Amino acid sequence: MSPPSQALSPTPPILDLQAMNITYSNYFRVSGSNEELILDFGVDGHFRTDHQSEPIHMTQRLVLSWNNAQRLLIALQQMLQQHHNAGNPNIHPPQKEQE
Numbered sequence: 001m002s003p004p005s006q007a008l009s010p011t012p013p014i015l016d017l018q019a020m021n022i023t024y025s026n027y028f029r030v031s032g033s034n035e036e037l038i039l040d041f042g043v044d045g046h047f048r049t050d051h052q053s054e055p056i057h058m059t060q061r062l063v064l065s066w067n068n069a070q071r072l073l074i075a076l077q078q079m080l081q082q083h084h085n086a087g088n089p090n091i092h093p094p095q096k097e098q099e
Contacts, residue, residue: 023060037069038062 023042042058
């Protein structure tokens with residue numbers, strides 16, 4: 001007779017980070033379709049106090065299934081909670097641009 005099965009915690013995957021691209025972003029846009037969530041990232045070189053003609057340079061696009069988007073949301077919420085619990089200052093949402 002075999003020993004009773006014990007709940008095994010899943011082994012985390014081994015990650016190869018050697019070819020990872022690192023990109024800075026201070027601007028993002030969110031869109032999607034019925035099948036995917038689309039996140040576009042870019043760099044805004046100006047503090048937008050008025051509507052400037054300089055375009056925001058969008059540099060990266062991340063396309064996720066809705067299932068993975070939900071997993072990302074949970075992970076981001078956990079990281080923000082850890083940041084807050086560590087005594088870091090509150091993060092305030094950006095102010096809306098005046099139209």
